Structures are given as C-alpha cells and as structure tokens.
Amino acid sequence: MKKLLVLFLFFQMLTTAAFAQQYKYHIVKRGETTADIARMYNITEATLFKYNPDARNGISPETKLVVPLTESVRQENVKFEIHRVKRKETLFSLSQQYGVEIEDIKRFNKHLYSQELKRGEKIRIPVNLPVVEKEATEKSVGNPLDLTIKEHVVLPKETLYGISRKYNITIADLQRLNPNLENLQPGMVLKVRNGSFEKVVDVEGDLFKYYQVKPQETLYRLTKKFGISKDSLIELNPALADGLKSGMVLRVPNVELYEEGDFSEENLVNLENRLNNFRTKNLVVMLPFNLDKVVKTDTSSNSAERIRKDKVMQISLDFYSGVLMAVDSAKSLGITTNLRFFDTEQKAEKVRSIINTNDFSNVDAVIGPLLQSTIEAAASSLERQNVPVISPLTKKQAGSMGNFLQSRPTDEMLSEAMISYISRNASGKNIIIIADAAASAKKSRLLAAFPDAKTVNPREGSYLNEAELAGALVAGRPNWVILEASKIGVLSNATSYLNSMADKFPITLMTTDRNNSFDSDNVSNRHLAKLKFHYPSVDRAFSPEKSRSFVKKYEEKYGVIPNIYVIRGFDVTYDVLLRLASAEDLYASIAQEGMTQYVENKFDYEMRPTGGYQNKAIYIMAYDKDLNLNVVE
Known part of the structure; x- marks a missing residue:
C-alpha cells in the first residue's frame, strides 16, 4: 500500500509539472525586438530563444513566436504603460511619477534586478495593480x-x-x-525566538536566493558576483547601509551561472545568457604565419619540415584553428562574424603596414599579434581609432595605451596571487622558505609577507642539508614549504627529501613561480603529488576529461586532440565575441560584466592606472595523490 501511495504521488507530481506551464503565440509587430517581447511576458531573452531558436538571427513583423506564460502573467490581468527612459530618470522617480512601487516595476522588468536603467530603453509600468495598504507600524520595539x-x-x-x-x-x-x-x-x-524583528523574508519563487557573506568579501566583489548594482543590493538588504559584515545573510538575485564543463565558481558570469547585440562582429586576427618563408621553399615536404621546425608558426596555426572553432561556436548562438586574418611575419613594420593599407574604421576588436614588439605596434597604430587590441600570450605590460587589453596575467600577478592565497590560509601553519640564489628577490618578498617563516638555504648552490630541513619541520602541525628555485638540482633535491619525510610530517609544497625546471625528468611528479604541490596558473591545465564536448568537436574536425594554444585561441576569441554580443562594445562589456570562464581560461579585466586593461583572473592549482590537477581557488 505504501509503495502504491508513493507511485501515486510521483505521477501526480509529474502530471502537475506537465500541465503547469502554459504557452501562447505572439505575433511580432513592426519595431518590436526580442528584448521588448521578453519584457512584455516577464521572461528573459534566453528563455524566448529556447522556444524560438530562429529568433537569434532576427525577427520580422507578423512572425509567430511561442511564449511561455509565467505565473504572474497568467494570474494577473495587468495593464501596462510602455515608458521610454529619459536622461537622469531613476526607478525612484518613475515610481513617484506612476504611483507604483519600485519592486513592482522590477517585477515586470526582471533585468532591472541586476542592471541599471538605460537611457532610451523601453520598460513596462504596471498601471492597474491592486493597492495594498501598508500595515500600520507596530508599537515601538524598544528591546x-x-x-x-x-x-x-x-x-x-x-x-x-x-x-x-x-x-x-x-x-x-x-x-x-x-x-x-x-x-x-x-x-x-x-x-x-521566532522571528518578527528584522524578519528574514521568504524568497520570491526562484528569483532570489540567500547568500551568507564570507570573510574578507567586499561590497564590490558581491556586486560583480551577482551581477547587481550597489544601490540595488542595498535596496534588497537595507542593513548594508551600516556596512558589510562577515556572516550576514543577504537576499540576492538567483543568477544562473555558466555550467558548461567543470565550472563551480560562484562569481562567474555566463555571457551566453546576456546576448543582446546581434549585429555582425568585425574581427581581425593578426598572427605570425611567416607564409613568405614557406612560399620560398621548393616542395611540399620542405614546407612541412619548415612548419615542424618553426615553433612560432606551429603556435600560430594551432591558435588559428582555435579561433575558427570559437567563431563557429558563436555562430550557433546567432552571432555572425566577419573575420579577417593578417600575417605579421614577426615584424613590427609589417604590422604598421597592414594597418596603414587596410580599413580598420569598423573593426570591433583585433586579436594578436603574438609577440611583444608586434602587439605593441598594433595597439599603438590603432590607439587613435580606439580599436581594442587583445594580446593573447604576452606577459609584459605594454606602455600606457588605452586600447591595449592584456589577456594573460603577468608573472608578478601570479606570484602576488599565490602569496595572497598563502596569507589568507597561513593561520596555524609552519611556513618554511627554500630559495636558490637566483630567487633572492622572491625570498625577500616572502620574508616580508611572512616574517615568522623559517628558511633553509641550499648549500654549494644546489644541495640541501637533509638534517637542517628535517629540523625546520614540525610534527603534528601543517608544514607549508615554499620552494623558489630555477635550478633543477635544488628542485630535485628538495622534493626528494620532502617526499621521504611526508609520512612523518604533514607537508604541503608550494611555489609562486612554477617555471620550466619543474617539468624536468629529474623532478618526480609522484613526489609533487604526494606533497600536494600548489602553484599559481593562468589556465586550468588542460584536461580532455573535463572538456570532453570541446575536445570531441575539435577531434572530429581536425583529427587530433587540441593543445594549449588551440584552447587559448578558442577561449580568448569566444570571450571577445560574447562580450561584443552582450554590450555596445568591448569596453562597455568590461565595465558591465564580471568574470568569465571557458574551456581552460578565465577573464576578469580591470582598468590599469597607466592605461589599458589587464586580465586579473588567476587559478591556484594543486595536485592530489592520484596526480590529478585540481583548482583550489
């Protein structure tokens, strides 16, 4: 009998779910946009596109669109006045003008929960909502x-x-x-006690959720995390007027996050759900293909050999294929791209010649070139036209050009991110610093950050004293060993000794600079895994398992598994195209949107005091005992 009851309830739930959602046809009127229609029915554009995929490519008068009706539309016979927002108008002024609550305006224009009013946009003002008298204020709550x-x-x-x-x-x-x-x-x-004072209100459907403030979080970070303005966040949580405190429970928009692949970070923004600018994107990609050298060779076998030996050319071709994959993926979202490639031949003068002899007046963004001298030549030549130039690979900041976007964090930023991570988690840890002679500056920086840290210095330049190292470790307490070295001997010696001591002492190995020496065959990956090796990284260390969908598409098209340069080409280009499609231009997107993440890279640009923009998004990676790399932060 109990089983029959469970089955009955299960089918009842299914039946309820099946018939709860209702739909209607909307016939497009002249001048209407998908954004207008979505607002009319109190849904998002993403929901409208879900039921009408062809609408991504544009709509025309008399087109029939399937529209899911929300509960509020079905249950309330609400009449609206369409209001075009004028300069300096606010939600408060509109609520006074029409005699409605700010919350009611937002309820029928859901984008206003996370965005500010924009001059010229059309919003719906409910004009026949029943008036609900506010309850009289209860007698003063003295205590x-x-x-x-x-x-x-x-x-x-x-x-x-x-x-x-x-x-x-x-x-x-x-x-x-x-x-x-x-x-x-x-x-x-x-x-x-049962709450009545400062009562926590019920969440309205799935529109809001509760969030508990973590230590050291700032109001700015929360506005970025949930895609909401500071004023709107305070309006939802009046207690914020007295300041943000760790442990506070806030009412925030239930932002749908990017879930393609292995994404779990709460503060990521999914631009695929924010597309609103579907005009054709004009994109230029500059890469050092060095085709002039290939043409000069006699045979196809010679050409293949030259490509095999030319590292820069190989990187360019891999990056190029990633760009094509990104353009193709963007096309499936309704984003059309006019793509032009130029061969820079690794010469700054060639870059200037390309820009001087071609029309860049309608270009939305330039990706590349790859090398420092050529990328600076491109940004400098296009600065007057304010065309954004994105550097995909360079580590060095370029001058003070306002149109320069460095998509790769610098090595200094990586080091600072790691030091910051250690500082936030250093309580109760026994910190030990091992640094070779070449890392003396890093050692000084670490000692300034951790004045109580112990130091173990390599002898004769490369070798550690095992007894000295063991003496610096503490049993029964986490030992965080920061290893700063480029000499393979120091790395091999230190990791080997620490590995032998890891059964007796709890040890975590860290570095602020995972240089190429860590990849030497003399440095055992199994030792690094046992020591839970932590390091800062630009990417998430490409994993075919975690990015199966992208790998499958690429392998089907090119017959090989993509490498890091393919993925870099895809991630940088896809981010640029989505940003262009979610705002008026790239600069506006950077100002409006937060952190994005794709196959292996994430992007969070901030304006540099000296000019231009810098991606500050960095991963802290760590090995587990099975040699898997995981994102710690």
Missing part, C-alpha cells in the same frame, strides 16, 4: 529581546546560518541573544 525566548540545542554540523533560517531570524539577532557565542559546537544551548 527586541523582550519577545518569548526559546532554547535550541545545537546538532552536529549545524551552522548559524541554518539555525537562523530555522527560526526565521538573522544571524545578527542570534548573536545579540547569545553575546558570548564564539565557536558553534554540538550540544551547545542557544537562546532563540
């Missing part, structure tokens, strides 16, 4: 703790957040009731 007090016994794994939600009160309220509360432990008895 909110005079309410009925209960007791709660803390269960294993319970958190302050969970308890606050259980009793519908805030964490701050809990802490006021229990002023001596420091560390929550199972079995503790807490004072609680």
Whole structure:
C-alpha cells in the first residue's frame, strides 16, 4: 500500500509539472525586438530563444513566436504603460511619477534586478495593480529581546546560518541573544525566538536566493558576483547601509551561472545568457604565419619540415584553428562574424603596414599579434581609432595605451596571487622558505609577507642539508614549504627529501613561480603529488576529461586532440565575441560584466592606472595523490 501511495504521488507530481506551464503565440509587430517581447511576458531573452531558436538571427513583423506564460502573467490581468527612459530618470522617480512601487516595476522588468536603467530603453509600468495598504507600524520595539525566548540545542554540523533560517531570524539577532557565542559546537544551548524583528523574508519563487557573506568579501566583489548594482543590493538588504559584515545573510538575485564543463565558481558570469547585440562582429586576427618563408621553399615536404621546425608558426596555426572553432561556436548562438586574418611575419613594420593599407574604421576588436614588439605596434597604430587590441600570450605590460587589453596575467600577478592565497590560509601553519640564489628577490618578498617563516638555504648552490630541513619541520602541525628555485638540482633535491619525510610530517609544497625546471625528468611528479604541490596558473591545465564536448568537436574536425594554444585561441576569441554580443562594445562589456570562464581560461579585466586593461583572473592549482590537477581557488 505504501509503495502504491508513493507511485501515486510521483505521477501526480509529474502530471502537475506537465500541465503547469502554459504557452501562447505572439505575433511580432513592426519595431518590436526580442528584448521588448521578453519584457512584455516577464521572461528573459534566453528563455524566448529556447522556444524560438530562429529568433537569434532576427525577427520580422507578423512572425509567430511561442511564449511561455509565467505565473504572474497568467494570474494577473495587468495593464501596462510602455515608458521610454529619459536622461537622469531613476526607478525612484518613475515610481513617484506612476504611483507604483519600485519592486513592482522590477517585477515586470526582471533585468532591472541586476542592471541599471538605460537611457532610451523601453520598460513596462504596471498601471492597474491592486493597492495594498501598508500595515500600520507596530508599537515601538524598544528591546527586541523582550519577545518569548526559546532554547535550541545545537546538532552536529549545524551552522548559524541554518539555525537562523530555522527560526526565521538573522544571524545578527542570534548573536545579540547569545553575546558570548564564539565557536558553534554540538550540544551547545542557544537562546532563540521566532522571528518578527528584522524578519528574514521568504524568497520570491526562484528569483532570489540567500547568500551568507564570507570573510574578507567586499561590497564590490558581491556586486560583480551577482551581477547587481550597489544601490540595488542595498535596496534588497537595507542593513548594508551600516556596512558589510562577515556572516550576514543577504537576499540576492538567483543568477544562473555558466555550467558548461567543470565550472563551480560562484562569481562567474555566463555571457551566453546576456546576448543582446546581434549585429555582425568585425574581427581581425593578426598572427605570425611567416607564409613568405614557406612560399620560398621548393616542395611540399620542405614546407612541412619548415612548419615542424618553426615553433612560432606551429603556435600560430594551432591558435588559428582555435579561433575558427570559437567563431563557429558563436555562430550557433546567432552571432555572425566577419573575420579577417593578417600575417605579421614577426615584424613590427609589417604590422604598421597592414594597418596603414587596410580599413580598420569598423573593426570591433583585433586579436594578436603574438609577440611583444608586434602587439605593441598594433595597439599603438590603432590607439587613435580606439580599436581594442587583445594580446593573447604576452606577459609584459605594454606602455600606457588605452586600447591595449592584456589577456594573460603577468608573472608578478601570479606570484602576488599565490602569496595572497598563502596569507589568507597561513593561520596555524609552519611556513618554511627554500630559495636558490637566483630567487633572492622572491625570498625577500616572502620574508616580508611572512616574517615568522623559517628558511633553509641550499648549500654549494644546489644541495640541501637533509638534517637542517628535517629540523625546520614540525610534527603534528601543517608544514607549508615554499620552494623558489630555477635550478633543477635544488628542485630535485628538495622534493626528494620532502617526499621521504611526508609520512612523518604533514607537508604541503608550494611555489609562486612554477617555471620550466619543474617539468624536468629529474623532478618526480609522484613526489609533487604526494606533497600536494600548489602553484599559481593562468589556465586550468588542460584536461580532455573535463572538456570532453570541446575536445570531441575539435577531434572530429581536425583529427587530433587540441593543445594549449588551440584552447587559448578558442577561449580568448569566444570571450571577445560574447562580450561584443552582450554590450555596445568591448569596453562597455568590461565595465558591465564580471568574470568569465571557458574551456581552460578565465577573464576578469580591470582598468590599469597607466592605461589599458589587464586580465586579473588567476587559478591556484594543486595536485592530489592520484596526480590529478585540481583548482583550489
């Protein structure tokens, strides 16, 4: 009988789900856009495209579109006035003008939960909503703790957040009731009460969710994480007016994140859901193919041999194939690209000649060249036209050109990111620094950051004293060993010794600079795995398993598995195209959008004080015991 009841309930749920959603046809009127129609029915453009894929390529009058009806549209016979936003108008001024609540304007224009009003856009103002009289303010709450007090016994794994939600009160309220509360432990008895003061409101459907503020998070970071303006976040959480505090529970937009592949970071933005600019993108890619050298060879076998020996040419061809894959992927989203390639021949003068003899007036972005001298020549020549030039591979910052976008973080940024990671997690750790002579500057920087750290210096330039190293380790306490060296002897010696001691001491090996010497056959990867080796990285260390969809498409097209330069070409180009399709231009996208992530790379540009833009998105990678590389941060 019990099984029959379960089956009945299961089918009832299925039936309810199947008939809950209703649809209607919308006949497109002249001048209407997909954005207008989405706002009309209180849905997103992404939802509209889901049911009408051809609409990505544009719509015309009399076209029939399938529209899913939301609950609010079905249940409320709401009438609207279409308002075109004028200069300096705000949600507050519009609410006063039409006599409606700001929240009601947002409810029927959902994009306004995460975006500001834009001059010239059309929004819907509900004009016949029933007037709900506000409840009279209750008598003054002189002491909110005079309410009925209960007791709660803390269960294993319970958190302050969970308890606050259980009793519908805030964490701050809990802490006021229990002023001596420091560390929550199972079995503790807490004072609680049913919430009415500073009550945590119910989330409206799936439009909002609750988020608990982590230590050291800032208001700026939260606005980026949830795609919402500072003013809107404060409006949703009035307590923020008194400042952001760790542990606060905030009401935030339930932002749909990018889930292609292995993405789990909460602050990523999925630009595929924000596309609104579908005009053709004019993209120029400059690469050092060195075709003039290939043409001069006599036979096809000679050409193949030259390509095999020419490292720069190989990188260019791999990057080129990644660009083509990105353009093809963008096309499936309705983004059309007018793509032009130029061969820079690894010469700055060739780059200038290309720009002087071709029309770049309508170019949305230039990707490349690859080398420092040529990329600077391109950015300098196009700065007056304000054409953005994206450097895909160079590590060095270029001058003060405002149109220069460096997509690869510098080595200094990688080091600082690693030091910052260690600093945030250094409490209770025994920190040991090993540095060879070539890393003296890094050693000084580390000692400045960690003045209590122990140091073990290589003897005769390359070898460590095993007894000295063992003496620096502490049993029963995490030992974080920071290894800064480019000499293979130092790396091999240190990792071998530490590996032999790892059964007795808890050791984690780290570096701020994972240089090529770490790839030497003399440095055992198994030792690095046992030592849980941590290091900063520009990419996530390409994994065919984690990027199966992309690998399969590439392998079907080219017959080989893509390498890091293919993936770099894809990620940089795809990011540029999605940014161009989600804003007026690339600069506007950088100002509006947050961090993006694709197959192996992520992008989070910030304006440099000296001019131009720098990608600051960095991974902290770590080996596990099975030699897998994982993203730690």
